[in-house]
Amino acid sequence: MLIAYAEETIDTVLIRHAVQEPVQFSYQETRHMQLLDVPWKASGKMYMSPAFFIVEQKKPYRLVMASNRTSLWLYDGKNKKRRSRNISGYSREGSSLVALMMALRTGEIEILKARYTMILSAKEHQWALEMIPVESAMDKHDARIVLRGKADQAADELKIEYADGNHTLWEFTAEGHTKEEHTKEEPEDVSGQMKMLVQEARGG
Amino acid sequence: MNRYHFFFAALLSMLLISTAFLVEFRTDVSDFFFRGDSPETALVASSIQSGELAQRYILLIETRHDDADITAFVQALDAKLKAVDHVVRIWGMQRDQQVFESILADYIPYRMQLFSPDPEKDIAHLFQEETLQTRAGHIKSALLSSEGARLKSVILQDPLLLTGDWVSKLGFGSQEMADKNFSGLIVETAVSGLDAQAQRPIYASILKTFDALNAQYKGDFSLRITGVPLFSIEVQKQVSQDVQRVSMLSVTMMILLFLSVFRSIRGLFWISLILISTVAASSLITSLMFGYIHALTMAIGTTLIGVCVDYPIHAIVHASGSNAADSEASTRRIWPSLLLGGLTTVTGYIALSFTSYPGMQQIALFAGVGIATALLLTRYILPHLMQGHIREMQPRIGFGAWLRLLHHYRSSMRLVVIGGGLIFFMIGFSGLNWMDDLNSLSPSLTELKAEDQAIRSHMSSVEPGRFILVQASDFETALQINESVFIKLQALKKEGVLKSFHSLYPWLASAKLQRENLNYFKGNMTAENRELWQQALRAEGLSVKHLGQLKMVETELLSREKFESWPYKHYVSGQYVIQNGQVLIMTWLGMHDAEKVEAVVFGMAGVRYVSQRDIVNNLAVDYRTQTVKMLLFGAFAIFVLLVIRFRHVFIAMNILFPALMSVFIVMGAWGVFGETMGMLHLIGLLLVVAICVDYGIFFYENRAGNQALTFQAIVISSMTTAAAFFSLGFAENPALQALAWSVAPGVVIGFLLCPLLIRQQQIVVQESK
Structure with a gap:
């Protein structure tokens, strides 16, 4: 079910997130969890290309998560351990963020539409896209996702709400810049950095 | 046509019909070679022959394309293979992760009683401040991980993460295969892995299903497959081919020999029918006595054609060569020699049956029945079939020249042959190489074995064929011993001596251990420990409200019956056997230092380190010792x-004497030429003695009163025997080859030596007509 408002449409918002060249963002993650007395915060960089999605967590400890369409690799710098798993299709257990980002960045709009009921709302220079899992496709842990951004721009905020009430807020900013600006480094540099991070996550 | 013709036709028809309907053939080699007398060998035999492990195919799916979605492919393959007839269960590495949550859900209530094999030490350690702080840190890491949403419910039930301890003891690899371009599936079938006939269509369906699905994925994937059923299919193929090849060759050589010597189609026809009756009667009686007849028995048994044909050949040669027109009278005259010859041959085969080599008992019975049938038909039926046609069956080849030559130089040649033979034997015997590897007697499956090893090395860290065996009279005791073994192996793993191991614990634990764990937990659920735990939670920012209460779990003990009602039993299938009032529990071992592992369990009551290959080879040494004894006996x-x-x-x-000299010369030759000698060579030598003695008897008794005639019969019959055993040499099966290259030369040497070594009071040399 698709409900759109104002001049922005769901398709234009979704298509806007598809990338042809590697890009990177800084992010700030805040988790609100029932079993944690205080919210947990982390920050680092996020890299995306049509082939890879990488999260480089720098604080509170180093953690690199890299994924392509079929596999996910994780390097936990705190415990000096590596893990990996197969992922395929749109959504795999425990990797909603990965699945969503991959689908957005590779332009798999139809898959997203099949899995979520999307409600787009727009006010002045802001838009918000609420994505509610379709019941038939819903995993018991699946989340409600809200993407927010400025008019004609990609999302700068992502909120994932889990079925148990836990929620995580991701804020995307350009490192050393204002929140409105995304980093625009040379694609070759970003590609090189991504290769190194994938290597770090995979090991060997 | 007389009443004997009718009687024989009726007897033959009855035998053939009974054989067709009642005889059951088997082709599995292990059944022929192994029999379990000790717990180890019983286990080896049962695990090879009937265990669930033997009913499985192991599939390794590989791809060279990094982007190929191997997960989706394997899931689709899994779903399609379920539709294959007789496939009962499929699982694999990826699948294991999917069912992991349900395993945890079932085991969480038992986390306390299954916590440790050494509860006194481990539970005391658990409630130390430092351990509790580490555990609180693990909870936080788990919650923040990508699995956090799923693990939350587990953590709420089990804040101390005791289930994690349980999981770590299972020896599960955690996603080891995920970043590699391969995946594995195990396909379990409902039929015995050794039932090659039933397994063949299943195997074909697996390949067909894979190919069809792979075509949909543009051929991105390749399949490697192994498993006991595959070996059975190959063994059956080889054995069947051997039986066909040996039978065809043996029969063809016999026909050619017979036609070239006797040039009588009628004689060939009657002797063929006698031999068919002999094989049918042997197969029928053996199958009825043992419940089945092994194809190798048939293959070796067909050489009996070469032995049994001796009796009618003697009868024909004597009937046609003597002046008596009555073939019944001439057969009656040589009957005592035939009977004694048959008895000595049967004695040789019976001696073989006293080796505990299971296949030999079948062969002994097969031979005994065959020889008795051939003798009786030769004595009571053949003379009547030959009546009136005996002249046309006269042998066209004489061997008087050889006999005269030996007679002329007898005195000098005797000494040369005896002296030379003994010296040859002594020189050769010292250089004999003994082979006690039973595997080398199995059909050669080199490629299959290499592929099996390669696939298993991808799929599992377990070293095949080596394990720790616990033996007890009841399950509770066996579990308790198994837990002691677990503690020792855990220590070896920490030392790096043992890379991994898979034990029945912690899937199942003894009632005693479960109670001990619960009691130690109860004793540690104190206010002081609760406070320590809450401090650890606070230090990590975790919710004391949700996680801070330490509670005992009130659950009944986990019983074997309860465990077996769960679907996870197949994870440890084959690891415990309850049979004949004995309980056997096995622990599979990963890469390890065999000496150190063996040393650690040495002396533990009811515990043994088992090497399947060593057991089999020890059996071979036992068999060889027994065979040497039986050869002498x-x-x-x-x-x-x-x-x-x-x-x-x-x-x-x-x-x-000729038989023994023949054995000496053959053994000497093996030693001189550096040939390896095994148990079946010894068995072959016993047969040489049994067969050659017949020639000695015929030659010595010379009941026709015509040495040339007797020798002619001996030569013809020894040629047929040698030809029958020689044809075994064309089999692929090393066991059959061993028999071929011991019996064929032995028989030839034996009959050649008869005129030289057998001292007769009256030697009449005259050419038979």
Whole structure:
């Protein structure tokens, strides 16, 4: 079910997130969890290309998560351990963020539409896209996702709400810049950095 | 046509019909070679022959394309293979992760009683401040991980993460295969892995299903497959081919020999029918007595054609060569020699049956029935079938020249042959190589074995064929011993001596251990420990409200019955066996230092380190020792029979002499030429003695009163025997080859030596007509 408002449409918002060249963002993650007395915060960089999605967590400890369409690799710098798993299709257990980002960045709009009921709302220079899992496709842990951004721009905020009430807020900013600006480094540099991070996550 | 013709036709028809309907063939080699007398060998035999492990195919799916979605492919393959007939269960590495949550859900209530094999030490350690702080840190890491949403419910039930301890003891690899371009599936079937006939269509369906699905994925994937059923299919193929090849060759050589010597189609026809009756009767009786007949028995048994054909050949040669027109009378005259010859041959085969080599008992019975049938038909039916046609069956080849030559140089050649043979034997014997590897007697499956090893090395860290065996009279005791073994192996793993191991614990634990764990937990659920735990939670920012309460779990003990009602039993299938009032529990071992592992369990009551290959090879050494004894016993029994018959030790020794010299020369030759000698070679030598003694008897008794005629019969019959065993040499099966290259030369040497070594009072040399 698709409900759109104002001049922005769901398709234009979704298509806007598809990338042809590697890009990177800084992010700030805040988790609100029932079993944690205080919210947990982390920050680092996020890299995306049509082939890879990488999260480089720098604080509170180093953690690199890299994924392509079929596999996910994780390097936990705190415990000096590596893990990996197969992922395929749109959504795999425990990797909603990965699945969503991959689908957005590779332009798999139809898959997203099949899995979520999307409600787009727009006010002045802001838009918000609420994505509610379709019941038939819903995993018991699946989340409600809200993407927010400025008019004609990609999302700068992502909120994932889990079925148990836990929620995580991701804020995307350009490192050393204002929140409105995304980093625009040379694609070759970003590609090189991504290769190194994938290597770090995979090991060997 | 007379009444004998009708009787024989009726008898043959009855035998053939009964054989067709009642005889059950088997082709699995292990059944033929192994029999379990000790717990280890029983286990080896049962795990090979009937265990669930033997009913499985192991599939390794590979791809060279990094982007190929191997997960989706394997899931689709899994779903499609379920539709294959007789496939009962499929699982694999990826699948294991999917069912992991349900395993945890079932095991969480038992986390306390299954916590540790050494509860006193481990539970005390658990409630130390430092351990609790580490555990709180693990909870936080788990919650923040990508699995956090799923693990939350587990953590709420089990804040101390005791289930994590349980999981770590299972020896599960955690996503080891995920970043590699391969995946594995195990396909379990409902039929015995050794039932090659039933397994063949299943195997074909698996391949067909894979190919069809792979075509949809543009051929991105390749399949490697192994498993006991595959070996069975290959063994059956080889054995069947051997039986066909050996039978065809043996029969063809016999026909050619017969036609070239006798040039009588009628004679060939009647002898063929006698031999068909012999094989049918042997197969029928053996199958009825044992419940089945092994194809190898058939293959070796067909060489009996070469032995049994001797009796009608003697009858025909004597009937046609003597002046008596009555073939019944001539057969009656040589009957005592035939009977004694048959008895000595059967004695040799019976001696074989006393080796605990299971297949030999079948062969002994097969041979005994065959020889008795051939003898009786030769004595009571053949003369009547030949009546009126005996002249046309006269042999066209004489061997008087050889006999005269030997007679002329007898005195000098005797010494040369005896002296030379003994020296040859002594030189060769010292250089004999003994082979005690039973595997080398199995059909050669080199490629299959290499592929099996390669696939298993991808799929599992377990070293095949080596394990720790716990034996007890009841399950509770066996579990308790198994837990002691677990503690020792855990220590070895920490030392790096043992890379991994898979034990029945912690899937199942003894009632005693479960109670001990619960009691130690109860004793540690104190206010002081609760406070320590809450401090650890606070230090990590975790919710004391949700996680801070330490509670005992009130659950009944986990019983074997309860465990077996769960679907996870297949994870440890084959690891415990309850049979004949004995409980056997096995622990599979990963890469390890065999000596150190063996040393650690040495002396533990009811515990043994088992190497399947060592067991099998020890069995081979036992078999060889027994066979040597039986070879001597068989020769002695034959000697005793001869003494009883001739009432003279010297005559008995004289008759036995060519056979023994033949054995010496053959053994000497093996030693001189560096050939490896095994148990079946020894068995072959016993047969040489049993068969060659017949020639000695015929030659010595010379019941026709015509040495040339007797020798002619001996030559023809020894040629057929040698031809039958020689044809075994064309089999792929090493066991059959061993028999071929011991019996064929032995028989030839034996008959050649008869005129030279057997001292006869009256030697009449005249060419038979």
